Amino acid sequence: MSWDFETDPEFQSTLDWAEAFVREEVEPLDYIVESAYDHEDPVRKALIPPLQRIVRERGLWATHLGPELGGKGYGQVKLALLNEILGRSACAPIVFGSQAPDSGNSEILARFGSPMLKQRYLRPLLDNEIGSCFSMTEVQGGADPKVFTTSAVRDGDEWVITGEKWFSSYARFASFLIVMAVTHPDAPPYQQQSMFVVPRGTPGLSILRNVGMGYEPLGTGYEAYVRYDGVRVSNDHLLGEPGQAFAIAQTRLGGGRIHHAMRTVGLVRRMYESMCERAVSRFTQGESLARKQLVQAAIADSWTQLEMFRLLTLRTAWRIDKHQDYRAVRGDISAVKAAMQTVLHDVTARALQIHGSLGVTNEMPFVKTMIESFVMGLADGPTEVHKVTLARELLRDVKPAPSAFPSEHIPALRAAAEAKYADVLATLR
């Protein structure tokens, strides 16, 4: 039996290198690169590729991929430890070749793309020479894909796609979009939709507007509201088989969710560290905040939430490695996904509060990170839906009580205990 919380020394030295590299070389980029997804941004062009080269030379490029696609084939536990470090910086996933949505999209292309699609897009996407977009959510609903209406109709060797998609992240920088569309409206609900690759610039494809986060000025942002107006793509742009979109989306989401959680550990830790620094730096009524018991409680609660979340994430990563099947760990992934929002929210809120007026300003990261906690509770499915998934898994094999009284009903348990030890009890009475 093994039960070990230590990292092997060789991998620990890799992590130490990654941590120093991210803190010293990558974190500064977050303050000068407007969007690491914009390949045309001159600051990005000058600063990010040289760092990507260093990561490649170090053998840490796209470590989520198997060796057949140029990754290390690291298991999820190693990835979790590395992603914790990358979670500290918005630019780090791009510098290490593991950013969403390209990471999931490259997996889809590799597994379900036609030879033409792979030849045209897979290598440049894996090398981060181009970007991509996942275009699934619609204005009338995201959490329930059964309400999507964007359709694709077969016309000879082509498909004609019509509809609108909402929150297609980074569409403006993408060389292609992966779009989900209804192709078989009469099939059972989860077999009605198919997935297609739509190259940028295809006639009929347009961005109605880009939407920003609450802390960004109106008219800016990276979440695209996209229209597909009779967009035509040939049949070799279909991913997998017709009607397979839900199954394909699931393969992508399992890994995506746990990788978000791994990075969130790093972001929570950054918020926690800044709260601790403030507590020992700020004085009021003749003593540091660190000596106030309610501040101590905030720090103790934050550390405990962070460490519980980290252990749950690592355990889930370990279970993925063990089972090699995301379906077998669905409940675990949902638990991590649901916890992620609460932990990031709570720790950030406490860090913000302890920073006082400075905490609510745009000179500190807390407001952005608070919104990020809500993003974590929405993107890849709302927290509520994940709690439902988890509860279903937990309750699946639970048996009803044998009678109207529950199994923990003390009179029955006491009677059973008395019966079991009747001989001994008789000698004592």
Ligand SMILES: Cc1cc2nc3c(=O)[nH]c(=O)nc-3n(C[C@H](O)[C@H](O)[C@H](O)COP(=O)(O)OP(=O)(O)OC[C@H]3O[C@@H](n4cnc5c(N)ncnc54)[C@H](O)[C@@H]3O)c2cc1C
């Ligand atoms: C920053 C960000 C990036 C995103 N990027 C992409 C992207 O690249 N591509 C893409 O296609 N989509 C993307 N999304 C969309 C995301 O997938 C959806 O926001 C998500 O699926 C929820 O859909 P919705 O926003 O329409 O909310 P709704 O489906 O309207 O749900 C709203 C709320 O209703 C409640 N609710 C919903 N369903 C249930 C239920 N079953 N039980 C209980 N309560 C429920 C929850 O409180 C939920 O938050 C992104 C979202 C964000 C915030």
